Amino acid sequence: MRAIIAALLILLAPNNAFAWGQTGHRVTGAIAEPLLNRHAARKVRAILGSETLAEASTWADDMRSNPDAFWQRTANPWHYVTVPAGRSYADVGAPPEGDAVTALQKFATTLRDPRATREQKQLALRFSVHIVGDLHQPLHAGNGNDEGGNQVRVTLFRQPTNLHAVWDSGLIDRRQLSYTEFAALLTRRITPELQRRWQTPDPLVWIAESASIRDTIYPEGEELSWDYAYRHRETIDTRLMQGGVRIAAYLNVLWP
DSSP states (O other), X not given: OHHHHHHHHHHHSOSOOOOSHHHHHHHHHHHHGGGSOHHHHHHHHHHHTTOOHHHHTTHHHHGGGOOSHIIIIISGGGGOEEOOTTOOHHHHOOOTTOOXXXXXXXXXXXXXXXXXXXXXXXXXXXXHHHHHHHTTSGGGEEOSSSTTTTTOEEEETXXXXXXXXXXXXXXXXXXXXXXXXXXXXXXXXXOHHHHHHHOOOOHHHHHHHHHHHHTTOOOXXXXXXXXXXXXXXXXXXXXXXXXXXXXXXXXXXXXX
């Protein structure tokens, strides 16, 4: 009976909680690691040990297979925010069950708390790294109408899928790059000027950017191919670069 209930919970949980997929999240973590200040880097090592930010970045999605109620219900809304078209996050705020912004606030308190256990801080740090990446995927600032694009059925190079999955991993995986290759490619493009311009640790800025981009990526038709991939390639690259820079910026402010 418990196994059946756990399976049902997994099936019924909202499916818009994944962002960037394994490759995209690891890219943001790999970009962030060398941008940490010394103090933040020491804090990260004390909490994660030999685990890298790239490895930590996918943990929160991996744990969504855990049938525990914490992962199936409590933590599920922490991967995204809802911002209707024409509104801002400041206008609408968080729902009663919380969202990515309230989760970041909760985890920041844990990471600064000298009384928190290492296990509590590991959860908080891994999830925080993941959330910063999530908020740079445009469909994780959803409009509230289509589960972050999950209900928008499309084909990508003739394969049936949905718009959210296209942006999570479909377009990224078409590049045929490992996360280390992708991260190295993008890191070379981050000039000191871009790093300065992007290193805001404010989630409301990231959300406003994603909501603005979100409204430009809905296709006119269902068949997505080379033209759609070409048109949005630079947007994906930029959001991955910004996500990496901002993971570091966020942790550098958390541990100045």
